[in-house]
Amino acid sequence: MENENDRNDSPELQRQHNTENNNEEHNRTAFAPYPPESSISSIPPGELGPKKQSGLGIASFIIALVSVVLIIVSIAIAASFAADFANNELLLNDPAAIESMDEEALVPIVLAGLSILASIGAAVIGLILGIISAFSKTRRKVFGVIGIILNGLIVIGAVGLVVVGLAIGASAVA
Structure with missing residues (x-):
C-alpha cells in the first residue's frame, strides 16, 4: 500500500x-x-581474523626446550665423568691423586657445571619473556603459558637443588 x-x-x-x-x-x-x-573498512584485514601467536611466547617456549636439552646433555656429561672417576681405583684410594690429576681431565665436569648454569640463566630469561607474552591482549597466550610452566619448573628445580645441597652440606658439617 x-x-x-x-x-x-x-x-x-x-x-x-x-x-x-x-x-x-x-x-x-x-x-x-x-x-x-561501511563496505570499506579502515581496519587492516589481518586484525579481523584470529589472533596471531605471540613472538615472545614462542621465544619463551623455544628457550625452555633448549634449556631442558642443555640440562640433559650436561647431566650425561657429568655422569660420564663420574663413571670414569668411579672406575679409577687409584683415584678412589688416594685423595692426593685427585690433586695431581691433569687439568684436561676436569674439563668435562667444568663444562657440565657451566652449561647447567647457562641453562638456568636462559630459563630465567624465558620465564620473563613468557610472563610478558601472557599479559599481551592482542596475541594468543598458548606458547607463553607453556613457556612459563617449563621455564618455571627449571628455575624452581634449580633452586630446589641448591637448597637440598645446602641442607646436605650443613648436615655433614654438624
Missing part, C-alpha cells in the same frame, strides 16, 4: 519524503556511539 501511495505522490512530496528519511538517518548516525558500518 505504501508503495502505491509513493507512486501517486507528486515528485515534490517524494523529494520531501526522501529528504526526511536522509535527515533521520543523518541524525541517527551523528549521535551514534559507533560509526556506521
Whole structure:
C-alpha cells in the first residue's frame, strides 16, 4: 500500500519524503556511539581474523626446550665423568691423586657445571619473556603459558637443588 501511495505522490512530496528519511538517518548516525558500518573498512584485514601467536611466547617456549636439552646433555656429561672417576681405583684410594690429576681431565665436569648454569640463566630469561607474552591482549597466550610452566619448573628445580645441597652440606658439617 505504501508503495502505491509513493507512486501517486507528486515528485515534490517524494523529494520531501526522501529528504526526511536522509535527515533521520543523518541524525541517527551523528549521535551514534559507533560509526556506521561501511563496505570499506579502515581496519587492516589481518586484525579481523584470529589472533596471531605471540613472538615472545614462542621465544619463551623455544628457550625452555633448549634449556631442558642443555640440562640433559650436561647431566650425561657429568655422569660420564663420574663413571670414569668411579672406575679409577687409584683415584678412589688416594685423595692426593685427585690433586695431581691433569687439568684436561676436569674439563668435562667444568663444562657440565657451566652449561647447567647457562641453562638456568636462559630459563630465567624465558620465564620473563613468557610472563610478558601472557599479559599481551592482542596475541594468543598458548606458547607463553607453556613457556612459563617449563621455564618455571627449571628455575624452581634449580633452586630446589641448591637448597637440598645446602641442607646436605650443613648436615655433614654438624
